[in-house]
Amino acid sequence: xxxxxxxxxxxxxxxxxxxxxxxxxxxxxxxxxxxxxxxxxxxxxxxxxxxxxxxxxxxxxxxxxxxxxxxxxxxxxxxxxxxxxxxxxxxxxxxxxxxxxxxxxxxxxxxxxxxxxxxxxxxxxxxxxxxxxxxxxxxxxxxxxxxxxxxxxxxxxxxxxxxxxxxxx
Numbered sequence: 001x002x003x004x005x006x007x008x009x010x011x012x013x014x015x016x017x018x019x020x021x022x023x024x025x026x027x028x029x030x031x032x033x034x035x036x037x038x039x040x041x042x043x044x045x046x047x048x049x050x051x052x053x054x055x056x057x058x059x060x061x062x063x064x065x066x067x068x069x070x071x072x073x074x075x076x077x078x079x080x081x082x083x084x085x086x087x088x089x090x091x092x093x094x095x096x097x098x099x100x101x102x103x104x105x106x107x108x109x110x111x112x113x114x115x116x117x118x119x120x121x122x123x124x125x126x127x128x129x130x131x132x133x134x135x136x137x138x139x140x141x142x143x144x145x146x147x148x149x150x151x152x153x154x155x156x157x158x159x160x161x162x163x164x165x166x167x168x169x
């Protein structure tokens with residue numbers, strides 16, 4: 001299932017043109033963008049305002065009849081209905097601006113993921129060094145005293161298992 005979001009709006013007199021892009025890059029589809037033209041809208045600003053929320057909220061269904069545009073958002077209980085003297089819906093290719101917006105978004109997502117992975121790796125290294133230090137301390141304690149050797153052996157066993165699990169991560 002592909003959801004849509006508002007990409008672009010344009011008003012010329014009483015005519016409104018809007019473009020909705022899929023929530024993911026549809027590179028295999030030549031015409032993934034839904035473009036709707038509402039001609040002769042009584043209040044073009046109200047049409048734009050009614051659709052503006054779909055920059056942040058997703059559309060799950062968009063349909064057009066000869067004189068109405070019907071849009072259902074992901075959080076809607078009712079559909080949004082916009083009217084004009086003529087409404088047309090067609091599928092078109094991405095614009096250069098839409099592709100650039102997607103590229104920037106994908107790059108930012110990749111950067112965040114890389115930063116998070118680096119931070120997780122750093123934390124694992126710190127934990128590994130901490131556990132290795134605990135093992136060193138326990139081994140030193142074992143060499144200095146024979147009294148608590150059973151407890152120290154159990155501690156070393158657990159710490160070595162933890163260290164091996166960290167090395168496998």
